[in-house]
Amino acid sequence: MADxxxxxxxxxxxxxxxxxxxxxxxxxxxxxFTGLSGSGKSTLxxxxxxxxxxxxxxxxxxxxxxxxxxxxxxxxFSEESRTENIRRISEVSKLFVDAGIVVLSAFxxxxxxxxxxxxxxxxxxxxxxxxxxxxxxxxxxxDVKGLYKKARNGEIxxxxxxxxxxxxxxxxxxxxxxxxxxxxxxxxxxxxxxxxLLQL
Ligand SMILES: Nc1ncnc2c1ncn2[C@@H]1O[C@H](COP(=O)(O)OS(=O)(=O)O)[C@@H](OP(=O)(O)O)[C@H]1O
Ligand SMILES: Nc1ncnc2c1ncn2[C@@H]1O[C@H](COP(=O)(O)OP(=O)(O)O)[C@@H](O)[C@H]1O
Numbered sequence: 001m002a003d004x005x006x007x008x009x010x011x012x013x014x015x016x017x018x019x020x021x022x023x024x025x026x027x028x029x030x031x032x033f034t035g036l037s038g039s040g041k042s043t044l045x046x047x048x049x050x051x052x053x054x055x056x057x058x059x060x061x062x063x064x065x066x067x068x069x070x071x072x073x074x075x076x077f078s079e080e081s082r083t084e085n086i087r088r089i090s091e092v093s094k095l096f097v098d099a100g101i102v103v104l105s106a107f108x109x110x111x112x113x114x115x116x117x118x119x120x121x122x123x124x125x126x127x128x129x130x131x132x133x134x135x136x137x138x139x140x141x142x143d144v145k146g147l148y149k150k151a152r153n154g155e156i157x158x159x160x161x162x163x164x165x166x167x168x169x170x171x172x173x174x175x176x177x178x179x180x181x182x183x184x185x186x187x188x189x190x191x192x193x194x195x196x197l198l199q200l
Contacts, residue, residue, distance in 0.1 A: 020100030024058050026198040028097045030122050033106040034115060034169060035132030036161050037147060038139035040178035040186070041106035044132060047187045048194065049104055057198060060096055062089055062105045077158045083114050090118035097126050102198060110166040128194065131172035136161045138179045 021027055031048070033041040042063055049059045068075065072088055075081040086109050096103040109115050119127045139161065140148040151159030158164040169175075174193050176186045 017098050017100060020098075021200065024100045026057050026102070026200060028100045028102055028126070029194075029197060030093045030097055030103045030105060030118075030127050031130060031194060032093075032109070032115070032118060032127060033104070033130045033132050034109045034172075036134060036136060036139045036166055037108060037159075038142045038144050039132040039134035040176075040183075041108075041132050043183065044130075044176065044178070044186055044190060045104040045106040047183065048190050051187065051191055052102060052194075052198075055195075057102055058100065059102045059104060062092060062096075062103060062107075064107045067092075067107075077160075077164065079111070079164075082108075082110065086111075086114040086118055090121045093118070094122050097122060108160050108166065110160050110164065112167045112169070115169065128174065128197070129169060129172045130190070131169040131175045133175050133177045134179045 017028065031045075033045055035041050042065075045061050045063065049061055052059050067089060068085070071092070072085050075085050086107060089105055089107060093103045093105055105118075109118070115129065119129065143149055147156060147159065148162065150156045151162040160166050174190065176189060178186055181189075
């Protein structure tokens, strides 16, 4: 352990997560969306947030493009930076859970080890992994932001699915296939799984 760390002594406050959850009227949780660019992470996180919000649940979305223009604006798309990106987001998610809020984290999070580290940091019981499954060809066909085209012609390096790996989750808590199901069907499946977990 680094020497300076020996002199950091956390303060224990009187109010805890349970007190905050009671005030909110629901449990806090991290709903972690992982999947290729264009698979539907942001769309589903947004749809789920709207539903939960309208049912009195306090939520907050952490989304790749947003966090990467602020907190993580110093990180690129190398493997090391992606790992650090997920590590910081995991720490932020953990704080939100302690604050009593339902966090919807939508990041490609391509590496299994990083997703597992996120789950272990937040705590297994607080973490729900949602694999937003969609074949690369469909994501590429959608090409919401025109990035796949740029990745194919070499303008963007290390692009997930093209020139950087995506390790498919093998034991996600929920798998949502957005290529074969409508947005409404996907959201219904999500709501059915998530809502009961938030009841006090
Ligand atoms: N090289 C490369 N590879 C993948 N994605 C890229 C890249 N460059 C920019 N973008 C845009 O950044 C968004 C992904 O950021 P994330 O923080 O979710 O990525 S990661 O979890 O660190 O892998 C991703 O957003 P989504 O499409 O919402 O996934 C892209 O818009
Ligand atoms: N069943 C579905 N669920 C979510 N998105 C879908 C679905 N079917 C089509 N789409 C479309 O796919 C695109 C997904 O984009 P986005 O949510 O930004 O993905 P990501 O955040 O994973 O990059 C959107 O244009 C959305 O309308």
